[in-house]
Structures are given as structure tokens and as C-alpha cells.
Amino acid sequence: MATDMPSGQVSDLDWLLSGLVQRVPYTRSAVLLSADGLVKSFHGMDADSADHMAALAAGLYSLGRSAGARFGDNGEVRQVVVELDSTLLFVATAGSGTCLAVLAGRNADAAVLGYEMTMLVKSVRPYLMTPTRQAAGVPGAAGL
DSSP: OOOSSOTTOOOTTHHHHHHHHHHSTTEEEEEEEETTSOEEEEESSOHHHHHHHHHHHHHHHHHHHHHHHHHSTTOOOOEEEEEOSSEEEEEEEEETTEEEEEEEETTSOHHHHHHHHHHHHHHHHHHHOOOOOOOOOOTTSTTO
16 A cells, blocks of 8 residues: 655654654554545554555544444544554544554553544644545546
8 A cells, every 4th residue: 555655755744643652651653544544644663564554544444434324323433442462553533534543552541542642633633634535537538
């Protein structure tokens, strides 16, 4: 999976993710991604792992949306949490078309991490939006 960022370019949002990881004990890494799974920014992992995490988080977010449509009166997804033996994975809405995925150790305080994620998103929500992608033109159509 490819990222939205050119190779070697540091995103202006990296410092936000770095601050989140540093503020919350046992937090290891964070990825800001478009809802369709493209990396916008990441901290605490290599680019290949960030791409993998973005694809995985987009899938979890999509499952959450489907659950909301079927069982939650079309409510918006606020957060999806996956609890593994030694790791917690949080995926939260971060703006229109954007998600924030965070990996933390089992000892992390889930309430504190969830709160910090919410505060980060609220403070910079307008900058986290991902515009809707335009449908690709059909070959042979007028104007192409």
C-alpha cells in the first residue's frame, strides 16, 4: 500500500503523533490515515509497518461503520479498540475521511490514551480532514 507522502518527506503532523506517544506511558506508535487506508503521517514504526497498520485500521474502521449502519442507528464510529495479549490497538475518527490508529502496551491506561487521542483530534480537526477522492475517468469518455 502506498502512502500519500512523497518518499523522504516528513509530514507536518508527525510532531502531533510524537507528542501523543511521548505523553501517554506505554504508547508505542501512532498512524494518521485516510479512511481508505493511506498513510498521512506516522511515528514510532517504519514506513512498511505504517502502511500495514493503515490498511488494518481502515478495515477495522470500515467494520465499525458497518456495525453502526446496521445496529447503531447510522451513528458515527468514535473508536474501535482491539485488545491483544500484550498490545492495545485504538482506531478513532480524526476528522472527515481521516482516522488515528495508536498501538500501546498492555500496561497503558486505556482511559488516558483515549482521552489524549480525543484532545489531539479536537485541537487540530480542521487540519486532519482528507478530501473525498474523485472517481477515475472512464477511458474513451468525452474530455479524456
